[in-house]
Amino acid sequence: MNLPFFIAKRYLVSKKSNNAINIISWISIIAITITTAALVIILSAMNGLTSIVADLYHAIEPDLKITAIHSKYIYPDSVIQQLKNIPNIQLISKSIEENALVKLDDKQAIVTIKGVDEQFKQITHFDTVVTQGVYRFTYNNQSYGVFGRGIASNLGLNVNDFISPISIYAPKRGKIDGLNPEDAFNKINISPAGIFSLNDDFDFKYTLIGLEAAQNLFECPNQVTSIELKLSNQSELKHTQKEIQNVLGEKYLIKNRYQINDVLFKTLETEKLWTFLILAFILLIATFNIIGALTMLIIEKKKDIKTLYHLGADQKFIRIIFMLEGLLITTIGAIIGLMIGLGICLLQQHFHLIKFDEQSIISYYPIQLEIKDFLWILTVVLGIGFLTALYPVRVFTQHDLVHQQDAD
Numbered sequence: 001m002n003l004p005f006f007i008a009k010r011y012l013v014s015k016k017s018n019n020a021i022n023i024i025s026w027i028s029i030i031a032i033t034i035t036t037a038a039l040v041i042i043l044s045a046m047n048g049l050t051s052i053v054a055d056l057y058h059a060i061e062p063d064l065k066i067t068a069i070h071s072k073y074i075y076p077d078s079v080i081q082q083l084k085n086i087p088n089i090q091l092i093s094k095s096i097e098e099n100a101l102v103k104l105d106d107k108q109a110i111v112t113i114k115g116v117d118e119q120f121k122q123i124t125h126f127d128t129v130v131t132q133g134v135y136r137f138t139y140n141n142q143s144y145g146v147f148g149r150g151i152a153s154n155l156g157l158n159v160n161d162f163i164s165p166i167s168i169y170a171p172k173r174g175k176i177d178g179l180n181p182e183d184a185f186n187k188i189n190i191s192p193a194g195i196f197s198l199n200d201d202f203d204f205k206y207t208l209i210g211l212e213a214a215q216n217l218f219e220c221p222n223q224v225t226s227i228e229l230k231l232s233n234q235s236e237l238k239h240t241q242k243e244i245q246n247v248l249g250e251k252y253l254i255k256n257r258y259q260i261n262d263v264l265f266k267t268l269e270t271e272k273l274w275t276f277l278i279l280a281f282i283l284l285i286a287t288f289n290i291i292g293a294l295t296m297l298i299i300e301k302k303k304d305i306k307t308l309y310h311l312g313a314d315q316k317f318i319r320i321i322f323m324l325e326g327l328l329i330t331t332i333g334a335i336i337g338l339m340i341g342l343g344i345c346l347l348q349q350h351f352h353l354i355k356f357d358e359q360s361i362i363s364y365y366p367i368q369l370e371i372k373d374f375l376w377i378l379t380v381v382l383g384i385g386f387l388t389a390l391y392p393v394r395v396f397t398q399h400d401l402v403h404q405q406d407a408d
Contacts (some may be wrong), residue, residue: 004317008324011297021300024293029333031286036337036381037344039279043373044345046272048366053268054257059129059198060206061257062093062228064241069253073223080227082247088240091230093119096214098225101169101185102207104155111151111207113168115214123230126196126208133159133194137210144193150204152195165189168209170217188217280380287388290326294392298322322393323386330385334378345369 012025068074076094083089096115101108116137121127126146127135136144145166147157157166169185190209197203215221231240237256244254258265298305305318345367347353352364 004320005324007321008328011301011321011325012328021293021296024289024296025329028287028289028293028329029336031289032283032330032333032381032385033337033340035279035283035286036334036377037341039276039283039377040338040341040374041344042275042279043272043377044341044367044369045365046268046275047368047370047373050265050268050272051368052362052366053264056129056198057257057261057264059125060202061260062123063231063234063237063257064229064244065255065260066227066229066244066248067225067253067255069251073220073225074227074252075222076224076227077222079248079252083227083229083244086240086243086247088231088233088236088243089229090232091119091123093117093123093228093230094211094224094226095120095228096211096218096220096223096225098170098214098218100217102151102155103167103169104157105164107155109151109154111148112205113170113214113217114206114208115211115217116208117211120228123228129196129198130194131197133192136193137208137213139193143188143190143210143213145190146194146196146208147192148203148206149195149197150200151207152192154204157192157195159192159194162191166192168207168217173219186217186219188213276376280384283381284384284388287330287384290329290385290388291392293329294322294326294389297325298392319393323389326389326393327382327385330382330389334381334385337381338374338378342369342374 066074066079080092083092094117096113098113099110100113102111121135130146131149133146135146137146138144145168147155151157155166166189168188168190172184172186190213196208209217211224215223229244231237241254241256245252248254308318348365348367349369354365355363356365
């Protein structure tokens, strides 16, 4: 066995003449354990929230979205023909997004109309967020729409009311002649099929209708504003994204779900980073106990240092002993903390100890474990422990050895 490690281990577990050293050492271990466990739990909980948000946005956002850079509309046939040669693409959907005025009786609202085709439901999971009515855009030659909860509330919309038609207005293209203001707008009438509820960003913004109805409303036959894709293998998302970009060229912009909502996901990542830094700072404060424990231990073991020095141990050897002592305290606390944090996370995953009320989108607090978080936590904890132990070991061992050499 490595001699410095053997001596450091003996110092850790052996009884000291000054009981305060034992107390401070155990306080250090407990503080590191609690902070490490907190890092694991909080970061895993934030991973879970990010995953839930991504799943919620998957209800309306595809895996990949293609838009034109220099124009609003795309002629999709040629683009889709090129995409058929890419094996990881499972489904292709065409859609239109434009602003329009929705009017019901004397109430009206400016909304974003999203016209979608039949593949949209398979590419996303939008039908799963329809809370009232059904997901439907045509029935018996009648056009239907699915409205966001916020828009439906503002219009006083009732999905069971088939008598009062909902009118959608969009400006006509080109120069308009005539004195009647309504001549400047295209108009379609639809009936309400359902109401969806996702979050306020979508609930107060989107109304979904059929793609053909949207093309008629916005006067863009055979054109779309975006082509949306579902992939067979999610792990190849970035590779497929680059492959599509190479095939289509610089005229098109290809974004994945996270890039479409980059502000949201960057905010979540920033919150996670700052949470990690705050807890790491708390950990740094907690490890200051190691300075006290090592300082007192070095003072107590002056006779041992003298004996080792006369046996031929140099300054480096003695410093390694006490550095290992500090790392042992840190490592024990870190490992116990990781195990406790992992255990609590697994309990929450399997038994849902912390639950939300019935009105929440999810019934319990989500947890998602990621190996990279454990590696970062272990690296930071051991790094802080090493840096904390470095000062007392260098200063006090040098002081004692200098005096020892002077005495000799």
